[in-house]
Amino acid sequence: MRIGILTSGGDCPGINATIRGVCKTAINHYGMEVVGIHSGFQGLLTKEVEPITDKSLSGLLNLGGTILGTSREKPFKKNGIISGVNKPALIEENIKELGLDCIVCIGGNGTQKTAAKLSEMGLNIVSIPKTIDNDIWGTDFSFGFDTAVSIATDAIDRLHSTASSHKRVMVIEVMGHKAGWIALYSGMAGGGDVILIPEIPYNIRSIGNTILDRLKRGKPYSIVVVAEGIKTDGRKRAAEYIAQEIEYETGIETRETVLGYIQRGGSPTPFDRNLSTRMGGHATELIANNQFGRMVTLQGDAISSTPLSEVAGKLKLVTEEHDLIVQGRRMGICFG
Numbered sequence: 001m002r003i004g005i006l007t008s009g010g011d012c013p014g015i016n017a018t019i020r021g022v023c024k025t026a027i028n029h030y031g032m033e034v035v036g037i038h039s040g041f042q043g044l045l046t047k048e049v050e051p052i053t054d055k056s057l058s059g060l061l062n063l064g065g066t067i068l069g070t071s072r073e074k075p076f077k078k079n080g081i082i083s084g085v086n087k088p089a090l091i092e093e094n095i096k097e098l099g100l101d102c103i104v105c106i107g108g109n110g111t112q113k114t115a116a117k118l119s120e121m122g123l124n125i126v127s128i129p130k131t132i133d134n135d136i137w138g139t140d141f142s143f144g145f146d147t148a149v150s151i152a153t154d155a156i157d158r159l160h161s162t163a164s165s166h167k168r169v170m171v172i173e174v175m176g177h178k179a180g181w182i183a184l185y186s187g188m189a190g191g192g193d194v195i196l197i198p199e200i201p202y203n204i205r206s207i208g209n210t211i212l213d214r215l216k217r218g219k220p221y222s223i224v225v226v227a228e229g230i231k232t233d234g235r236k237r238a239a240e241y242i243a244q245e246i247e248y249e250t251g252i253e254t255r256e257t258v259l260g261y262i263q264r265g266g267s268p269t270p271f272d273r274n275l276s277t278r279m280g281g282h283a284t285e286l287i288a289n290n291q292f293g294r295m296v297t298l299q300g301d302a303i304s305s306t307p308l309s310e311v312a313g314k315l316k317l318v319t320e321e322h323d324l325i326v327q328g329r330r331m332g333i334c335f336g
């Protein structure tokens with residue numbers, strides 16, 4: 001078999017480890033040929049591809065970013081690099097021309113949607129969930145999330161000492177798109193006093209009361225972790241908006257930090273490396289068994305897969321029943 005592999009959407013730690021997992025299994029175990037497709041679905045439109053050999057897979061396990069490059073090209077939408085052509089039809093033609101028996105698509109929610117549509121067209125597709133946001137339906141965790149949480153937790157740890165020295169409120173904004181997974185996991189691991197996520201509406205008065213109550217109990221500083229996707233006035237970033245509101249409400253000097261792309265860069269954690277390796281290997285196994293139209297998943301500690309048609313268009317959001325929220329509330333953490 002000859003398979004193609006692409007990475008699409010925002011990059012995240014663990015993509016290269018996943019490419020390595022897919023390709024080493026394909027080449028060494030199944031004797032397949034592998035072709036790397038550049039810049040996501042864009043490369044399927046322009047036929048920008050290169051052969052991948054065992055040699056080209058060295059040094060990838062701990063390397064951040066993606067050696068294949070990525071783009072946010074959505075071939076089922078009109079805009080993008082090529083206009084005026086039927087992009088899905090062009091992709092089908094190019095896949096035939098390149099002699100590819102299957103395409104492995106590594107990406108987030110947008111990629112899963114495109115993968116599902118290509119699969120509906122009858123093309124052989126296997127996908128792997130990739131995002132720091134951890135919001136892909138059907139998998140308990142996606143690689144990249146653990147690394148982002150670990151970077152964000154380290155940042156929160158560092159804010160404690162400066163917050164304490166100046167007796168300030170420190171607001172830190174983390175990524176997550178429309179989901180609060182990174183804020184919840186890093187906020188809890190970093191000892192946040194207030195954690196705001198898009199899934200739970202907040203009341204600035206109760207946030208202020210939490211902070212003033214801490215002051216009364218001899219804790220003159222507070223750490224507030226906010227997800228980028230929370231509701232604001234629509235003009236300011238989440239951290240800036242919440243910091244201003246808190247200062248107004250409590251009269252305590254408040255500062256904000258936006259962590260940004262640091263959460264997505266650099267080397268994956270050991271957990272993410274192993275998840276990438278396992279998911280990559282399973283994707284190749286699906287191909288070898290002619291099981292197409294599926295996304296690889298992690299459920300509990302088991303690597304499995306689910307039909308792409310069930311994943312596409314859904315978001316996995318935090319629920320109030322999540323253990324970390326239940327336990328956090330019992331310990332006096334304010335979730336809004």
Ligand code: F6P
Binds near residue numbers: 010228
């Ligand atoms: O989906 C990953 C993510 O980093 C989100 O957390 C963030 O909202 C978004 O991508 C940023 O996208 P871009 O790379 O297009 O700025």
